[in-house]
Amino acid sequence: MSTSAKMMRAFLVRQFGGIDQMKLERVPVPTVGDKQVLIKVYSSGVNPVDTYVRSGQYKVLPDLPYIPGKDAAGVVHSVGASVTKFKRGDRVFSSQTNRMGTLAEYACVDEPNVFPLARSLSFYEGAAIGIPYFTAYRALIHKALAKGGERVLIHGASGAVGIAATQIAKKLGLYVVGTAGSKEGIELVLRTGADEVVNHRDPKYIDKLSVGEKFDIILEMLSNVNLGHDLNLMNSGARTIVIGCRGPVNIHPRDLMTTEGSIIGCALYAASHDEIQETGSALVRGIREGWVRPAIDMVYGFELAREAHSAVVQTRGSKGKHVIEVQKEP
Template sequence: MVGAAQTMQAAFVRELGGAEKIEVGRLPVPDAGPTDVLVRMEASAVNHVDLFVRSGAYQTKTPFPFVIGRDLVGTVEATGPGVVGFSPGDRVWTNSLGHAGRQGAFSEYAVVGADRLYTLPDGVDPSDAAPVLHAAATAHIGLVREAGLQPGETVFIAGGGGAVGSATIQLAKAMGARVVTSVSADDGEWCRSLGADVTLDYRDPDLAVKIGHAAPAGVDVWWDNSGHHDFEVTLPLLRQGARVIIMAGMAAAPILPVGALYTRDAKLCGFAISNASVSDLAGAARVINSLLAEGSLVSRVGATFRLADAAKAHEALESGDVRGRVLVVP
């Protein structure tokens, strides 16, 4: 229960900037509004978008002191009078805190709008769920809303070993697609364990040729997690009616061969999960929960930090030296 002092440990910033701006200290336990739920945090994770928000690269409302963190798995502590469907003691999760003025997840307690909160399936460990929530929702929105992926189609994923890439492999396979992915040599076995049909070395100078051999009829959905977006290479490998998913590469300014795009009836589909509607997130949550309950949605945890070491957790992701997700626990 919330202590008598009504304060909590939290990781927050008073201004935007580098990881050194992150402070860990005591803040008041937030009050749950009429349609809010107060949740005690049991696990969270660091996402690249968290770095962008903290640094100011992704501009959004950040009322200071601003608690950082997007994802949260925990237990309901209290509910507002207008909340139905949640009760104290329920295990729950959310993946849309720390944005658009919503305080984040890196705190002992967090307030979550009931429309952005979902029940955690029985038997799922918070430390297993937290690392997949943001990436899996991103994969679902990209594959379903943007790409309209159909069974039997071929998906190419550049960077299948990362968080979003790994989730996209798993969701695409669950939707009946064939998956080809480019990865580092060290990630090939991991991606095959997730269901990838073909894994290729992204350093291979003949990568484009080998993608063509793996998808001789053309790629239906092209998903590039690298943010490089080399359309001069990509577009000739697409099937007619293909969809290219763009959700990385904020500073990229690639050349776009327009003729190769429109003569294939292809589409460039850009999206940011931070803009997802409550309905989008709820649809993704239903699929995520189903896969979590089956044990068929997994991730790799490369490092685990305590809440008190939140700055180190951000630095670990920024360094690029951690293979796997960065988990944060109280």
């Protein structure tokens, strides 16, 4: 981050650890690079991965100090000399920022990770697109190679990634069965377009899923809890995509041999430039067509960013995305 005369408010992490390591400070506004876009951030999205990075429990860690946050929505403040797609004043959303992230009044983002935000979506909704929708698209399209007519089980379908996956799957013509952990979450998933929803807090919910037809694709948000069960819910040649995990798991490989199914990992940071651009283009079309519609669970004031980090991994019964209002839209 280059020195600038202008200062901004930002949360800075100088040491990996708990939420107390996130401190609100005044730091220089970053100077835009040649192929970068400087965004005036109105909303910053909060994802579980943000908490894993902050605590130092993630494979890819930024150099310290760093500003947390990967997703943002706002307006273009300035652009680098080689930027061709954006100009000052454009409404945009972003994903996959560098170490100087989006939990700040301004964020510098490489041009390929910035996308136009139509006025049909609010800045809150724009900040809910990045990680959730790019992850869901990668899981279904790049990893599962989903095609119309297949059956997909989406664990945690009421969370931000689950909502995104449900919308993408229905656009592709899949039959969607989701799980959620609250009455409100179940209603949200049904409104989003799922064909069936099961309460995963019901002790017999696995039995209920086992009664009917099995699945061609399973999107697994909590593989340390569910993966063993997933192997018995798979059709022949099915694919279980591991999106989230919070610990080790024991499975019986014979269950996988029976179906000749696959367990495939999904990590957004491994996506290529072309995959990111393909995903972004598809989502921008989806916004224009009206089927990309993020669900917002909670909006926090900027000073409450630490509480948002805590809630995103501790709240039971998710109902969409947690978003931080960095500054108010004029």
